Amino acid sequence: EVQLVESGGGLVQPGASLRLSCAASGFTFNIYAMSWVRQAPGKGLEWVSTITTSGGSTYYADSVKGRFTISRDNSKNMVYLQMSSLRAEDTAVYYCAKENFGSGRNFDYWGQGTLVTVSS
Amino acid sequence: DIQMTQSPSSLSASVGDRVTITCRASHSISSYLNWYQQKPGEAPKLLIYAASSLQSGVPSRFSGSGSGTDFTLTISSLQHEDFATYYCQQSYSARAWTFGQGTKVEIK
Numbered sequence: 001e002v003q004l005v006e007s008g009g010g011l012v013q014p015g016a017s018l019r020l021s022c023a024a025s026g027f028t029f030n031i032y033a034m035s036w037v038r039q040a041p042g043k044g045l046e047w048v049s050t051i052t053t054s055g056g057s058t059y060y061a062d063s064v065k066g067r068f069t070i071s072r073d074n075s076k077n078m079v080y081l082q083m084s085s086l087r088a089e090d091t092a093v094y095y096c097a098k099e100n101f102g103s104g105r106n107f108d109y110w111g112q113g114t115l116v117t118v119s120s
Numbered sequence: 121d122i123q124m125t126q127s128p129s130s131l132s133a134s135v136g137d138r139v140t141i142t143c144r145a146s147h148s149i150s151s152y153l154n155w156y157q158q159k160p161g162e163a164p165k166l167l168i169y170a171a172s173s174l175q176s177g178v179p180s181r182f183s184g185s186g187s188g189t190d191f192t193l194t195i196s197s198l199q200h201e202d203f204a205t206y207y208c209q210q211s212y213s214a215r216a217w218t219f220g221q222g223t224k225v226e227i228k
Contacts, residue, residue: 035217037164045156045164045207047217059215095163103170105211106154110163 002026002109004096009114012086016118020081022096022111030054030074033099035107036081038092046092049081050099064090086118122147122210126220132228139195141223143208148188152212155184155193158222159204167206168193195225203227 008020022034036048049070050059058070069082079096093115097107123146133139143153151171156164166175168184171191181196195202208220 037217044222045158045209045219047219050215050217061216100169103173104152104154105214106166106169106209107156107164108166108169108175110165112163 002098004098004109004111006094006096006111006114009094009116011117011119013120014087014118016086017082017084018086018116020083020094020096020114020116022079022081024077024079024096024098027098027109029077033101034070034072034079035097035099036070036079037095037097037107037110038090039095039113040089040092043092048094051079083116086116088118090116091118092116121216122149122213122218124208124210124218124220126206126208126223128223129221130224130226132226133198134228135198135200137198137228139198139202139225141193141206141208141225143186143191143193143220145189145191145210145212147212149210149212151187152210152214153184153186153191154209154211155182156207156209157202157204158207164207198225 003025005023035050051070067085072079093113095113096111098109100108125144153171155168158164172184205222205224
């Protein structure tokens with residue numbers, strides 16, 4: 001059974017840093033790209049970042065480029081999101097998602113999410 | 121960026137109704153369109169990928185169609201468990217994914 005379990009969320013002040021983690025199990029982790037998607041309270045879904053299988057390529061939404069860094073550890077089946085210079089508008093539930101491929105790409109499995117609140 | 125626009129933003133329907141949700145892309149995306157369902161307090165769930173392919177385990181009352189810029193998600197006979205918010209997502213610009221704003225399906 002595929003499982004994605006996020007952790008690391010919490011309440012932080014504007015300008016602070018936070019690292020989110022996602023523990024993956026139930027699939028061959030190192031052959032799938034992984035992503036983070038967020039959802040502000042009462043709002044829709046926003047893609048944040050993607051990392052390819054080896055970690056050799058990373059992609060970011062313009063809203064987080066230069067502030068967030070995605071990484072992965074294939075030996076531990078973990079993906080991370082290092083967030084810095086956090087702003088109030090980064091407040092959201094952050095989901096880890098597994099990218100599937102074949103007939104186009106999609107997110108076929110999601111974690112339960114971890115809440116990040118940026119407030120003074 | 122490719123913008124995705126869903127309509128309506130919300131709708132009210134009864135159990136047994138046929139429901140149709142539309143998603144329009146700002147540029148042609150061929151068939152690179154996915155649909156997700158999200159219930160309150162839960163993570164999104166993949167329903168349809170590549171515009172019309174049903175994800176494993178998803179009931180056959182869900183179907184998708186379209187190509188280019190115009191797409192449709194149809195629920196043939198709405199069930200209680202289908203009351204949720206539905207999102208479209210383009211995967212044409214992969215690794216620069218964009219979602220529609222969502223359509224909330226509520227009980228009439």
